[in-house]
Amino acid sequence: MTQILPNNTAGERKPWRGASEAPFVRIRDLSKRFAEIPAVDDVSLDIWKGEIFCLLGGSGCGKSTLLRMLAGFEAPTSGRIEIDGQDLSNVPPEVRPTNMMFQSYALFPHMTVEANVAYGLRREGMRRAEAMDRTADMLRLVQLSGLEKRRPHQLSGGQRQRVALARSLVKRPKLLLLDEPLGALDRKLREETQFELMNIQDRMGITFIVVTHDQEEAMTLATRIGVMDAGRIRQIDEPRVVYERPANRFVADFIGTVNIFEGTVDAAAPDAMRVRTPEGPVLVRPLKGLRHNQSVAVAVRPEKMSLTREPTGADNQLQATVVDYAYMGDVTIYKLALPGGRTLKVSKANHGLEARPISWDEPVHVGFSTAAGVVLTA
Secondary structure: OOOOOOOOOHHHHOHHHOOOOOOOEEEEEEEEEEOOEEEEEEEEEEEOOOOEEEEEOOOOOOHHHHHHHHHOOOOOOEEEEEEOOEEOOOOOHHHOOEEEEOOOOOOOOOOOHHHHHHHHHHHOOOOHHHHHHHHHHHHHHOOOOOOOOOOHHHOOHHHHHHHHHHHHHOOOOOEEEEEOOOOOOOHHHHHHHHHHHHHHHHHHOOEEEEEEOOHHHHHHHOOEEEEEEOOEEEEEEOHHHHHHOOOOHHHHHHOOOOEEEEEEEEEEOOOOEEEEOOOOOEEEOOOOOOOOOOEEEEEEOHHHOEEEOOOOOOOEEEEEEEEEEEEOOOEEEEEEEOOOOOEEEEEEEOOOOOOOOOOOOOEEEEEEOHHHOEEEOO
16 A cells, blocks of 8 residues: 655755754765766755755756756766765666656556556566555545546546656655656646645655746745756755845846846945945845945845835835736736836736726836845845
8 A cells, every 4th residue: 555644744844954854865066067068067955855845947057967867867977966875876777766757758658547657566576466556546646546547648638747647656766856747737737736746745755856947836846946057056945035035146036026226335224224226225134244335236026016106105215107017817017117217027916996007107106125125245
């Protein structure tokens, strides 16, 4: 029978916040070069048992290459990979305690759902009765009971995705590697499947490492996110921290939408610091270690800005004109022009049908608090 574990996975325990528990996956100084071009460049990270760790980045950033090295499909140029205390840097993929789920699902079209899921068990020589029992357990877990005799072409995209997941999990790997696992699904189905995937992972207690370019997918699935760029990890943290406190301009700009004010440190007080910008002074929370006239950037998310026809008492106030807007249902996204030509994006929550909503070419006031801005030095 499939072992169902209690809901005590890494997402609740957060072992990375302390030093009491050893990491399940250790990657140290890992690099991979193709013809002297670095695909993965000196990456080190720790992943704990029970995590859903997401590697997030754009095309060509090295995330899939890193995943393939974990699976054993690519040999590192240098560095070390440990899983559950065992050095696997030079261990072939077929004997690693890992399994990999590909974006294409790679199902056998001539086989039934049942045969696809049981394939790996039968290849290992497991007795047929035991393999069928475990396969049935897994199909119940992914809610495919009753579809055992169908073939892949008779299934929906979401069902094929769950067959691929069941086949990856049925061998009970210590580590499951997922390469863009939901990329082939439409938006609504992808959102539904994200929660199914988290529930299955939580019940089985298997560690997941997910590669994705989809920010919303990473923010939904992950216990922690590693943001990659040009072969390097630019920040590792919990989704809320990555979004609210980006470590550098790349992460701030890559994750979600952001307005960035370039400037220099002007003056600091116990409760606020003033930054000179072309758009005017911006007040933010003080940050230790900065010097007068140091170049910095202030990142402000659109939803942390207010948009009104009349000025408010916000710490920071800017005048602007509405250039364009898009009604999104729950929010309206406004594109605004400042007097100097700079544009901003501000999101305004929709609370129903307004008698006179803000529209094109209107003069408006943009406000935000000292706490809304994040000071970036890198």
